[in-house]
Amino acid sequence: MREEKVIVRVFDKEKDRHGAMAVEEMCEVGPSGKMSLFTHLCDPVSRVCHSPAFHMLVAETAGPEKQIVGLIRGCIKTATCGKKPFRCPAKHQTPIYTKLAYILGLRVSPSHRRLGIGLKLVKEMEEWFREKGAEYAYMATDKDNEASVKLFTGRCGYSKFRTPSILVHPVFAHRLSFPRRVTIRRLSIADAETIYRRRFATTEFFPRDINTVLSNRLSIGTFIAVFSNPRSKPDEWINAEEFLKNPPESWAVLSVWNSKEVFSMEVRGASRLRRALARASRVADRALQWLQIPSIPDLFHPFGLYFLYGLGGEGPRAVELVRALCARAHNLARDGGCGVVATEVAACEPLRGGIPHWRRLSCAEDLWCVKRLAEDYSDGSVGDWTKSSPPPSIFVDPREF
Structure with a gap:
């Protein structure tokens, strides 16, 4: 494994746009094989800029010929993590909200993988999540993406949480x-x-x-x-x-x-x-x-x-x-x-x-992983959401797809 110094910094829309999009378009977003799926973005921050709070980091090689070799996006919102029990006197069941962070679009250039760049990007993003008061962070990946699953569950402390289907x-x-x-x-x-x-x-x-x-x-x-x-x-x-x-x-x-x-x-x-x-x-x-x-x-x-x-x-x-x-x-x-x-x-x-769909185009099991960031919670009834049982339905925010 070669050593190469990489600096993680905040994305600069003016000077980093083309470098970030180049990394994005080099990376597959689905199962690898003879046919692979690639993404083309209208703008590097377009996937998160519609969220209440968002952040984007890039990994750049040091030296005279700087090159962007990795990127990560994150956003924060307030979302439902449970509901108060039926004995609640309210007319309707009351949702329990939490401040929730989402990691979207972790990408590392194929030529710079297995150098710890992905881990560094995740850790830096989590620091921003904590500064903003997020109580949980979650991410989605293909269950067959061994490198991504290993990084988040093995090195970053995330737990496998939900396995929804993309139809x-x-x-x-x-x-x-x-x-x-x-x-x-x-x-x-x-x-x-x-x-x-x-x-x-x-x-x-x-x-x-x-x-x-x-x-x-x-x-x-x-x-x-x-x-x-x-x-x-x-x-x-x-x-x-x-x-x-x-x-x-x-x-x-x-x-x-x-x-x-x-x-x-x-x-x-x-x-x-x-x-x-x-x-x-x-x-x-x-x-x-x-x-x-x-x-x-x-x-x-x-x-x-x-x-x-x-x-x-x-x-x-x-x-x-x-x-x-x-x-x-x-x-x-x-x-x-x-x-x-x-x-x-x-x-x-x-x-x-x-919901009509074609199996060949769909993903039977997407994998969502979650991590508890905060030690204390604004509502004591939340408990530890990471240990909750899967509900029959979820609400998928279109800003994070």
Whole structure:
């Protein structure tokens, strides 16, 4: 192992942009093999700049010919880590919040790996987390990324915490339909916030600043689906408060985030045969859209995605309504020029059956690791979150995907 002095410092947007993006584009973000997935960022800080507090560090070689060989991003928010027990006198269950830090996009240049640069970047970022009062830090990685798992769980003191699934569906040339008996309505930001706070605020990882998320320029909209009532008029919606006073037996909701404006992705290493077959499927789909051929989009050049978040619902037929909402999101992505739509849900998510996806594009087990940073907590009922059992649902913040 060669010795080379590396300095970790704060990212300078003016002079470090190109060096940081070069490191990013050299690094795979999925399982390695004959085909690999790479990310192209619109801007190095674009993945975290929408969070309440964010920070970015770079690792740079010393000497006359300085070179950026590593980078790390971090952000901090207040999110739900549990809920008060049913004996709480409040009308609704009360969420327990914690100040939560997230590590996103740890990258080290392939030519400078196994030199301790990743460890140094993580330690420096954790110091910033502590200075800002974060109580926990967590990160996500592919469970098959042995180097990343070993670094965080072996050397940095993180524990394996949750194993959600990333579900990805291609965007076809044809539009997807859903049953006529399903009515889908776009909600105002105020109505969307009301429903999320009233029904999902106790969901693990729910962001306290959900209003900021919903009003962000990248949030395309929130949609609610119900089964049509032939006795009612379609314009009878008043507001979310009235809806929640007497909700239908089954309903579902989700929001759509425009990740295409932040980053694009590209599959590299595909054979000419795979590319030719994918191209043929697209040609047939465009020419014969009424046949609804499940074509493969052009994933071999940079493509964008829409991310589905805030997925939830209630009732015995909520899964059907989720399926209809996913079809609506697919059509939005088609009109927006995206290659795929994606979402991330808990391993035991009850509504998972309503989310269409292709196994070959999806990740059955993403790995989230967590670390306790603070010794004392603002709320004594929090306990040690790292030892809690996995809940049936989680809220995946689109700012951190």
